[in-house]
Amino acid sequence: NKATHATGTGKGVLGDNKSFNTLSSSGTYYLQDSTRNLKTYTARNSANENLLPGTLLSDSDNYWTDGAAVDAHTYAAEVYDYYKTKFNRNSFDGNGAAIKSTVHFGRNFNNAYWNGAQMIYGDGDGSTFVPLSGALDVVGHEITHAVIERSANLVYENQSGALNESFADVLGNLIEDRDNGWLLGEDIYTPSVSGDALRSMSNPESQGDPAHMDDYKNLPNTREGDWGGVHTNSGIPNKAFVNFVETSGITRDNAGKVWYRALTSYMTSRSDFDDARNATIQAATDLFGSSSTEVTAVTNAWAAVGVG
Ligand SMILES: O=C(O)[C@H](CCc1ccccc1)CC1(C(=O)N[C@@H](Cc2c[nH]c3ccccc23)C(=O)O)CCCC1
Ligand SMILES: [Ca+2]
Ligand SMILES: [Zn+2]
Numbered sequence: 001n002k003a004t005h006a007t008g009t010g011k012g013v014l015g016d017n018k019s020f021n022t023l024s025s026s027g028t029y030y031l032q033d034s035t036r037n038l039k040t041y042t043a044r045n046s047a048n049e050n051l052l053p054g055t056l057l058s059d060s061d062n063y064w065t066d067g068a069a070v071d072a073h074t075y076a077a078e079v080y081d082y083y084k085t086k087f088n089r090n091s092f093d094g095n096g097a098a099i100k101s102t103v104h105f106g107r108n109f110n111n112a113y114w115n116g117a118q119m120i121y122g123d124g125d126g127s128t129f130v131p132l133s134g135a136l137d138v139v140g141h142e143i144t145h146a147v148i149e150r151s152a153n154l155v156y157e158n159q160s161g162a163l164n165e166s167f168a169d170v171l172g173n174l175i176e177d178r179d180n181g182w183l184l185g186e187d188i189y190t191p192s193v194s195g196d197a198l199r200s201m202s203n204p205e206s207q208g209d210p211a212h213m214d215d216y217k218n219l220p221n222t223r224e225g226d227w228g229g230v231h232t233n234s235g236i237p238n239k240a241f242v243n244f245v246e247t248s249g250i251t252r253d254n255a256g257k258v259w260y261r262a263l264t265s266y267m268t269s270r271s272d273f274d275d276a277r278n279a280t281i282q283a284a285t286d287l288f289g290s291s292s293t294e295v296t297a298v299t300n301a302w303a304a305v306g307v308g
Helices: 068-086 138-150 158-176 234-250 254-267 273-288 293-303
Strands: 005-011 017-025 029-030 037-041 099-102 112-114 119-121
Touching: 005 068, 017 068, 037 068, 068 099, 068 119, 068 138, 068 158, 068 254, 099 138, 099 293, 112 138, 119 138, 138 158, 158 234, 158 254, 158 273, 234 254, 234 273, 234 293, 254 273, 254 293
Parallel strands: 037 099, 099 119
Antiparallel strands: 005 017, 017 029, 112 119
8 A cells, every 4th residue: 555645733842732743554653744845854862963964753643742853854844844845946956856854963952954865853852952852943954955966066165155054054043943033043942041052143152253354263173162163153154144134124025035046146156245245236236226225234234244
């Protein structure tokens, strides 16, 4: 008998109820969304990357109690829909590539990453992080790394790496779409502390990150130096994006279109902050005209962080 589409229900990491596409085959349900080509797996707390993607998650009655899995699956669907609806991009490669997510990677693993082929989510240690797939901006961040890899392919070090990070933060928060939604990872970071986050795009300094070129951090291009500070110097282009949105009156959707067009039409693997400024000005010109308020706003947004 063939597999058929089904609708699963369950609770996410934060206890919220949600429903999602599953696949029913010979009496068992699988975390597989055939309409979007999503598959969600478990590493069963192994940290051995050679065993990835691990085991495709299954369930007997289509009511799912693994919050990390429920969120990895449902948030991947939301990210897929955002790219399809807003930019007409079919998955991260534009050609319907399978989006594979593995949860429960490692023990108390306080991180998540795109490994070039799939998403990998740790469970966190319960005090620094809860399971990291429990935040839509984080899932959006990770899938955007895949989009970046298949477009500008920004090298993950120094200024191109900080842009890689910034575009992932920007799209992650546009997809999460919260009022004043400029925090990254707020839903899964330090459960016992409210109001904090891994990063702030509107106030990078609040997390020790620069918001201006004067404070650019020249860190070593090593793991210890965060590959030249890709997760900290991202504060500068992040702040430029927030300046752009908050001074131009542009909608978040249109701001996203400018950034997406810059990334996919003008930026390349070694683009630096100045190249990103030029790419976003060109993209705004293409979309709104050279004498538009958007072009003025994006130019001023970069100038305010010391770029251009
Ligand atoms: O995708 C990324 O940029 C981060 C993963 C970076 C990575 C790349 C390659 C191999 C390993 C790790 C994951 C996230 C991140 O920003 N991680 C930062 C901060 C961080 C999270 N957990 C940590 C544990 C230790 C030190 C730093 C961290 C980092 O890895 O730097 C993104 C959203 C939430 C977690
Ligand atoms: Ca957020
Ligand atoms: Zn990242």
